Amino acid sequence: MAELERKHGGTPVPTEWTYAPAPESRDIVSIRDRYGLYVGGEWIDPRSGKTFATIDPSTEEPLAEIAQAGPEDVSLAVAAAREAFENGWSALAPSERAKYLFRIARILQERSREFAVLESLNGGKPIRESRDVDLPLSAAHFFYYAGWADKLEYAFPNRQPQPVGVAGQIIPWNFPLLMLAWKIAPALAAGDTVVLKPAETTPLTALLFCDVLRQAELPPGVVNIVTGDGSTGAALVDAGVDKIAFTGSTEVGKAIQRRLAGTGKKLTLELGGKAANIVFDDAALDQAVEGIVNGIYFNQGHVCCAGSRLFVQESIYEPLVAKLERRLTTLRVGDPLDKNTDVGAINSAAQLEKIQELVASGVEEGAEIYQPPCVLPEKGYWFAPTVFTNVAQSYRIAQEEIFGPVLSVLTFRTPEEAVEKANNTPYGLSAGVWTEKGSRILWMAQRLRAGVV
Numbered sequence: 001m002a003e004l005e006r007k008h009g010g011t012p013v014p015t016e017w018t019y020a021p022a023p024e025s026r027d028i029v030s031i032r033d034r035y036g037l038y039v040g041g042e043w044i045d046p047r048s049g050k051t052f053a054t055i056d057p058s059t060e061e062p063l064a065e066i067a068q069a070g071p072e073d074v075s076l077a078v079a080a081a082r083e084a085f086e087n088g089w090s091a092l093a094p095s096e097r098a099k100y101l102f103r104i105a106r107i108l109q110e111r112s113r114e115f116a117v118l119e120s121l122n123g124g125k126p127i128r129e130s131r132d133v134d135l136p137l138s139a140a141h142f143f144y145y146a147g148w149a150d151k152l153e154y155a156f157p158n159r160q161p162q163p164v165g166v167a168g169q170i171i172p173w174n175f176p177l178l179m180l181a182w183k184i185a186p187a188l189a190a191g192d193t194v195v196l197k198p199a200e201t202t203p204l205t206a207l208l209f210c211d212v213l214r215q216a217e218l219p220p221g222v223v224n225i226v227t228g229d230g231s232t233g234a235a236l237v238d239a240g241v242d243k244i245a246f247t248g249s250t251e252v253g254k255a256i257q258r259r260l261a262g263t264g265k266k267l268t269l270e271l272g273g274k275a276a277n278i279v280f281d282d283a284a285l286d287q288a289v290e291g292i293v294n295g296i297y298f299n300q301g302h303v304c305c306a307g308s309r310l311f312v313q314e315s316i317y318e319p320l321v322a323k324l325e326r327r328l329t330t331l332r333v334g335d336p337l338d339k340n341t342d343v344g345a346i347n348s349a350a351q352l353e354k355i356q357e358l359v360a361s362g363v364e365e366g367a368e369i370y371q372p373p374c375v376l377p378e379k380g381y382w383f384a385p386t387v388f389t390n391v392a393q394s395y396r397i398a399q400e401e402i403f404g405p406v407l408s409v410l411t412f413r414t415p416e417e418a419v420e421k422a423n424n425t426p427y428g429l430s431a432g433v434w435t436e437k438g439s440r441i442l443w444m445a446q447r448l449r450a451g452v453v
């Protein structure tokens with residue numbers, strides 16, 4: 001409760017406006033001590049005989065023991081997916097496939113609180129985000145692709161869309177269930193079967209999803225989940241799949257591309273980013289600040305299209321940075337399961353180390369660092385929201401993907417200069433433009449080398 005102060009004998013008013021803790025209960029989730037691999041609709045022990053612990057990154061507390069799939073386990077999963085593909089799934093009427101997708105979507109909606117709590121526990125993201133973003137979008141994805149299953153001929157006129165076969169799918173840790181939905185829903189709609197490998201640090205929602213598959217009575221083998229580290233991903237790439245769909249780092253994406261060259265296997269890659277957010281002097285500054293904050297501090301900055309480079313027109317540089325720094329002091333960093341938390345835990349010790357190393361390089365190269373006063377919990381992996389000013393284009397913090405709550409601010413004078421600086425990156429996922437002028441938005445959008453503006 002806030003303290004009350006009585007002024008001039010009037011009604012008492014609070015002297016301090018703070019949020020009381022509002023933790024979401026974790027009782028809705030039951031986590032098993034140990035998980036096997038989900039192959040052919042059954043839980044099996046890994047032939048590799050190996051396991052590893054998955055933890056809560058906000059406390060470093062172990063949550064469960066996870067199977068580490070070796071090449072033999074991956075082959076078994078691919079064989080189960082092949083059998084399911086050949087013995088029914090690919091020949092099933094598209095409208096029947098759609099029914100399963102609808103069922104999965106409905107079950108995800110019904111169990112969304114359970115999934116949201118588990119996602120925050122295992123990944124460190126604020127419950128507000130897993131509850132309001134990850135879960136509704138995951139269910140929406142299954143609904144959306146359920147609608148497509150019997151309309152693929154309309155999507156590709158004059159062609160007869162055919163399933164590819166067995167899809168090997170490798171996903172990262174920043175949106176574990178949502179990435180699973182992005183991968184599995186379209187594959188099932190198209191008549192493919194799947195072997196999916198979740199990221200090593202965030203396997204739990206993918207494993208809970210196996211329960212959903214059973215509840216939806218999806219035929220065995222249509223979706224198989226193999227857990228493990230990068231070596232399990234590499235084994236899946238080399239296994240007898242027809243396609244690999246990968247989301248993750250540019251480095252690993254390139255390695256997979258090299259590995260698959262000449263094999264005839266299909267490949268889709270969704271890799272990193274270093275998005276530019278460009279603010280012109282006619283933009284509504286308070287709105288722009290909200291956009292900037294969402295762009296880089298949402299999900300602790302673990303977002304491939306995070307707006308990690310901010311370009312500000314010189315004439316508004318000082319007021320904008322002042323507003324931004326003030327806004328940062330209001331971000332609440334802490335317990336991911338607290339409904340008031342804005343910035344949760346960093347996903348892993350390795351990711352925290354990477355962020356710390358890049359931030360240290362920014363300081364060393366001469367950038368000015370600002371972090372709002374905030375008390376970080378002692379246990380777990382945490383990093384305060386950070387803004388760098390006085391950043392040169394050549395600094396590593398302006399060039400490399402940090403994948404953390406770290407923003408680099410640079411300036412420009414003319415629209416041409418903004419375009420040139422924003423395009424000075426090997427990445428091209430996304431960009432943002434803040435201005436009142438519609439014509440300038442179109443002018444910029446045509447020139448920015450990014451997939452989404």
Ligand code: NDP
Pocket residue numbers: 170171172173174197198199200201228229230231232233234235237247248249250252253255256270271272273303304351354401402403
């Ligand atoms: P990775 O690319 O290493 O991981 C993505 C997935 O690929 C994980 O499931 C991983 O397994 C798996 N994998 C790792 N090595 C191989 C391999 N040789 N063959 C096949 N699969 C493999 O990303 P990280 O998690 O290590 O993150 C590193 C950086 O990547 C981040 O700092 C960020 O910059 C970027 N990134 C970008 C993402 C995006 O959405 N664009 C998402 C995640 C990261 P495992 O988890 O077990 O290592």
